[in-house]
Amino acid sequence: MTASTTRPETPVSPLLALPGAVAGDGVDAPVAAHYGSFNGEQRTLESGEGFVDLSHHDVLRIEGPERLTWLHSLTTQHLLDLAPGVVTQALVLSPQGHVEHEFRAVDDGAALLAWTEPGRAADLLGFLERMKFWTEVTLTDVTTEHALVWRGGGEQPGRGYRLVPREQLTVFAEAAGPACGLWAFEALRIARGEPRFGLDTDHRTIPNEMGWLETAVHLDKGCYRGQETVARVHNLGRPPRRLTLLHLDGSENRLPVVGSPVLAGEKQVGTVGTSARHHELGPIALALLKRSTPVEASLLVDGIAAAQEVVVDPEVGRHFRPPRA
Missing domain, CATH: 2.40.30.160 (Elongation Factor Tu (Ef-tu); domain 3)
Structure with a gap:
């Protein structure tokens, strides 16, 4: 089986057309940094309301009957009994224990969808392709098909990280609002002490x-x-x-x-x-x-x-x- 390792260009989010939207910069340029009040947006997220557009993150799909046992052997996470719909986080390490890849993922019972930092999927897919050997898995970059969002509300169903069809992102926003920008999300993430791979880490990180x-x-x-x-x-x-x-x-x-x-x-x-x-x-x-x-x-x-x-x-x-x- 073959893998698609050519990374599609990340689309600019249609939510940048919302009132007050100001685009981010650098790798975060395709989504909104804020919608007019990043302090107010932080309070909205802390209250358990609102959502954040993270659709610039790369998404890959791993299919095949051996996908979970195979990933279990390659990563730091226990994935053998991963239940459908449960979001997990995993790392790929070098032989010396340095973090080479980080991703979060959810399995739907037929395939596992994993998301990485913007621009990281090609390297991760390249590594996974080299490690397939005779394993029955298919690897595909599906960034143009799926959009990552984060929705306030803690452990409630449909809250936290979730993937929505990219073509339905605007419809999702209308139902899940109010929209909150990446600056608000990042401020709360940093305050929680949660590192962002590639920005808070380096090549020596364990x-x-x-x-x-x-x-x-x-x-x-x-x-x-x-x-x-x-x-x-x-x-x-x-x-x-x-x-x-x-x-x-x-x-x-x-x-x-x-x-x-x-x-x-x-x-x-x-x-x-x-x-x-x-x-x-x-x-x-x-x-x-x-x-x-x-x-x-x-x-x-x-x-x-x-x-x-x-x-x-x-x-x-x-x-x-x-x-x-």
């Missing part, structure tokens, strides 16, 4: 550093590539780096550039990833810091003063967030 042991790694499943690194760091409890939430000085009328060095005094202790303006916390960012960096240390990132809030505990390497006072 799952233990990012808090992904809780969401994307099954510690009791069988062997997979890179498992030795994950298990060793988990058992020793000392990841080389740790994901941290930075509270930035609000007197600066800008946000740090992705990849900027994070300094403790004159010493570089990490790099910053994504950042946003939160409607309550003010400017915030995620950063990967050396584990040895004291959690109480004041930092400087791209010329902006920053204080730390623990996301990944430097001692145990498990996802940890003390309750906010």
Whole structure:
């Protein structure tokens, strides 16, 4: 069986025609950054209402009777008994345990649909194609057929991440509104301490550093590539780096550039990833810091003063967030 590995061009979202829509930039340019009030849109999402257009994300379909057992053997996630309709997250690691691919997926009983960051499907499909051998699976990029959205409302049916037919995106928006932009979604994601692959990670990232042991790694499943690194760091409890939430000085009328060095005094202790303006916390960012960096240390990132809030505990390497006072 063959795979379609040529990535279709991601269509510009028709929801950019909605009143007040302002397009994003960079890889997020095909969808709306906001619809006029990103602070109000954050509050809407926090209330459990509204939806976010994430239709610029790549989507791939994996079909065949062996799809779940095959993916189970290749990824960090336990997929043998994945029930239809349940969204899961998985990673593909290098032999050294570095994260090479990240995706979320849902199975419908006949095929698995997985979504990745914009522009990442071709690389993931290329890897999967090389690992097929004689496995009965068919791989297809279906980005032009399916649109990813996120809908507020927690664990209620039809809420959270879901895929809708791309041709029905406008109809979905009319029923699911109000529309909220990516800036609001990103601010809430960063505040939760959830990293975005390729922006909050680098080529050296291991799952233990990012808090992904809780969401994307099954510690009791069988062997997979890179498992030795994950298990060793988990058992020793000392990841080389740790994901941290930075509270930035609000007197600066800008946000740090992705990849900027994070300094403790004159010493570089990490790099910053994504950042946003939160409607309550003010400017915030995620950063990967050396584990040895004291959690109480004041930092400087791209010329902006920053204080730390623990996301990944430097001692145990498990996802940890003390309750906010």
